[in-house]
Amino acid sequence: xxxxxxxxxxxxxxxxxxxxxxxxxxxxxxxxxxxxxxxxxxxxxxxxxxxxxxxxxxxxxxxxxxxxxxxxxxxxxxxxxxxxxxxxxxxxxxxxxxxxxxxxxxxxxxxxxxxxxxxxxxxxxxxxxxxxxxxxxxxxxxxxxxxxxxxxxxxxxxxxxxxxxxxxxxxxxxxxxxxxxxxxxxxxxxxxxxxxxxxxxxxxxxxxxxxxxxxxxxxxxxxxxxxxxxxxxxxxxxxxxxxxxxxxxxxxxxxxxxxxxxxxxxxxxxxxxxxxxxxxxxxxxxxxxxxxxxxxxxxxxxxxxxxxxxxxxxxxxxxxxxxxxxxxxxxxxxxxxxxxxxxxxxxxxxxxxxxxxxxxxxxxxxxxxxxxxxxxxxxxxxxxxxxxxxxxxxxxxxxxxxxxxxxxxxxxxxxxxxxxxxxxxxxxxxxxxxxxxxxxxxxxxxxxx
Numbered sequence: 380x381x382x383x384x385x386x387x388x389x390x391x392x393x394x395x396x397x398x399x400x401x402x403x404x405x406x407x408x409x410x411x412x413x414x415x416x417x418x419x420x421x422x423x424x425x426x427x428x429x430x431x432x433x434x435x436x437x438x439x440x441x442x443x444x445x446x447x448x449x450x451x452x453x454x455x456x457x458x459x460x461x462x463x464x465x466x467x468x469x470x471x472x473x474x475x476x477x478x479x480x481x482x483x484x485x486x487x488x489x490x491x492x493x494x495x496x497x498x499x500x501x502x503x504x505x506x507x508x509x510x511x512x513x514x515x516x517x518x519x520x521x522x523x524x525x526x527x528x529x530x531x532x533x534x535x536x537x538x539x540x541x542x543x544x545x546x547x548x549x550x551x552x553x554x555x556x557x558x559x560x561x562x563x564x565x566x567x568x569x570x571x572x573x574x575x576x577x578x579x580x581x582x583x584x585x586x587x588x589x590x591x592x593x594x595x596x597x598x599x600x601x602x603x604x605x606x607x608x609x610x611x612x613x614x615x616x617x618x619x620x621x622x623x624x625x626x627x628x629x630x631x632x633x634x635x636x637x638x639x640x641x642x643x644x645x646x647x648x649x650x651x652x653x654x655x656x657x658x659x660x661x662x663x664x665x666x667x668x669x670x671x672x673x674x675x676x677x678x679x680x681x682x683x684x685x686x687x688x689x690x691x692x693x694x695x696x697x698x699x700x701x702x703x704x705x706x707x708x709x710x711x712x713x714x715x716x717x718x719x720x721x722x723x724x725x726x727x728x729x730x731x732x733x734x735x736x737x738x739x740x741x742x743x744x745x746x747x748x749x750x751x752x753x754x755x756x757x758x759x760x761x762x763x764x765x766x767x768x769x770x771x772x773x774x775x776x777x778x779x780x781x782x783x784x785x786x787x788x789x790x791x792x793x794x795x796x797x798x799x800x801x802x803x804x805x806x807x808x809x810x811x812x813x814x815x816x817x818x819x820x821x822x823x824x825x826x827x828x
Contacts, residue, residue, distance in 0.1 A: 383408030383499060384426060388418040388444055389433030390462060390485065397487040398431070398495065405496045415440035420721030422447045423634055427457055429499060433485070434463040434470040441474065443631050446614040449478045460498065574636035574670045574716060575696035576615060578606065578643065579624035581663040581704065587623075589660075599623065602662065605650050606643055613639035624700075626693065633670045633719040637726055637748060640666045640710045644751040665708075667699030669743075670715040695743060702734065702745065707797035709751055714744030726750055727757060729764065731798065732771050747798060759793040767799075774806060782806040 385408050387398055395412045402410045408428070413421065415436065421427050422444075430448045434441055441461075448457040458480040463471050471482045481498055580586070580602065587595050599622070606625060607617055615629040615636060629636040643666065651661045671692030699711045717728060727750045733742040749757050760767075770785030783806030789799040 383428045385410045385429045385431060385499070386418050386421055386427045387412050387431045387433075388415055389436040389440070390431075391433075394433070394462070394485050394487050397489045400489045401487060401492040401495050402499070404492065405499075407496065407499055415444055416721065418444055419447050419632060419634065420723055422457055423638070423721065424723055424725045429460065430457050431460045431462060431483075432474070432479075434461050434467050434474060439631075441470075442477070443614075445474065445477055445479060446631060446635060449612075570672060570674050571630060572671070573673050573692075574615075574629040574633045574668055575673070575690075575692050576610065576627040576629060576636050576639065576666065576668055577624065577693070577696040577700045578627075578640075578664050578666045579621075579700050581665060583623035586660060586662070602650075605646050606664075609642045609646055610639050613642065615639055626696075628673070628675075633668070633716045634721065634724060634726075636668050636670075637710075637712060637716065637720070637724075640668060640712075640748065641726070641750045644709050648751070663709075665700045665703030666710045667696045667701070667703065667712075668710070668716050669696040669699055669713040670719055671695070699743075699745060702731075706731070706747070706801055708747050708749070710748040712746050712748055714746065717744075717746050727752075727761065729760060729767060729798075730771055732775060753795075756793065756795050760796065763789050763792065770802065774802060779806040 383402075385402060387395060387410055390398075390412075395410075399410050399412075402408055411421075418427075418430065422430065427448075430444065432441055432444050445459055448459050456478075459474075459478070460481045460483055461471050461474040461479045462483045462485050464485055471479075475482065483495060483498065487495060587598075590598060602623075603620060603625070610617060610625070610627045613629070613635045614631045615627045617625055617627045619626045627636075627639075629639070643664070647662060647664055654661060669692050671690060673690040673692055695713060699713060702711045703709060711731070712728070720726070726748055729747045729749060731745045731747055734745045735742040749760055752760065766785055766789055770782050770789065773779075773782035773785065783803055786799045786803035786806060790796055790803050793799065
């Protein structure tokens with residue numbers, strides 16, 4: 380049996396020590412005790428086989444850990460065992476409903492380790508427990524802060540929303556602290572830090588010209604069926620469908636939005652395989668991500684209102700998505716997203732410097748996420764990172780001819796690197812002459828949306 384890499388997030392020190400004794404004595408692996416942000420980083424880096432989460436932690440930490448663990452790798456999610464005392468039944472049951480694999484009652488008894496060891500061995504066999512256990516009467520329910528309410532059959536689950544709920548994201552209502560659209564009032568609002576996820580189909584106008592209105596509708600429905608579940612599974616929710624695009628919000632860690640962006644691009648690649656076999660044109664999408672403060676609320680009139688997001692962060696995310704067309708790449712993320720990622724995140728990122736988008740006065744640090752590039756292209760981008768950084772530094776300092784030589788060399792070695800070709804062509808005497816008598820701010824000014 381392979382050695383299990385086990386992470387225990389939360390829990391009392393006595394439980395941590397007891398679990399360590401049990402696992403070491405059994406020889407099935409090792410245990411690391413981490414706080415929630417550290418555990419999230421390890422999950423994203425694929426350095427954990429089993430996650431054990433104590434439900435006594437703050438609800439947001441528990442939900443963040445579960446979302447990340449169950450969605451980091453769609454093919455093989457990280458199994459989650461939740462732990463809690465006898466009076467934590469409501470919280471444990473809510474976690475099981477949200478995808479936890481199994482549960483254990485604390486305190487752990489190091490003198491009788493078989494229960495813990497058997498559960499872990501069951502997981503090591505196939506990534507799933509030997510049997511999924513139900514919370515029984517031995518767990519005396521006690522409503523804990525943040526726990527999901529119980530339904531009529533005694534199982535924790537979401538509130539029952541009216542049919543109109545299908546037209547408004549449940550998460551939006553939860554953020555407004557409303558259980559149903561009937562409870563929503565004009566002017567309800569809340570301010571939150573979130574990641575804005577903006578995606579758009581490239582050249583949709585040209586693509587749609589060859590289709591009838593009915594085929595157009597069927598195509599968009601098919602596209603959204605491929606994209607929406609990934610967003611939801613990664614911890615986000617769709618705020619608006621924008622015809623050929625999607626505006627989604629991620630209340631949790633920005634890493635979840637980056638993960639969703641990479642998973643969407645991979646799903647589009649699989650989707651295109653089917654389109655290719657059917658003789659249809661391929662689809663490309665661009666994705667822009669920005670982390671910032673949002674105001675979510677209701678606007679309109681008492682007789683006709685709608686939920687909306689008001690924030691410059693949405694405009695920035697939209698502009699970042701537009702930059703994917705300029706650079707001919709898949710995913711562009713802002714510096715605020717990158718700054719909020721764990722230090723050892725697994726994503727492949729490359730700085731694109733400071734960019735001022737059309738219609739904006741302030742520049743934004745932007746990065747390319749190239750996780751979904753073809754292997755050879757991605758490997759070359761990574762191997763040439765030192766030269767790339769040197770070229771970007773020269774570009775920022777206004778040393779355009781020096782920058783041009785560096786980017787030209789990168790483009791020569793890696794002809795498929797469209798961004799290197801872009802900065803090569805922008806680092807010329809003609810461009811430098813445009814700034815004579817002006818202060819070079821080191822920012823690239825884009826004139827396209």
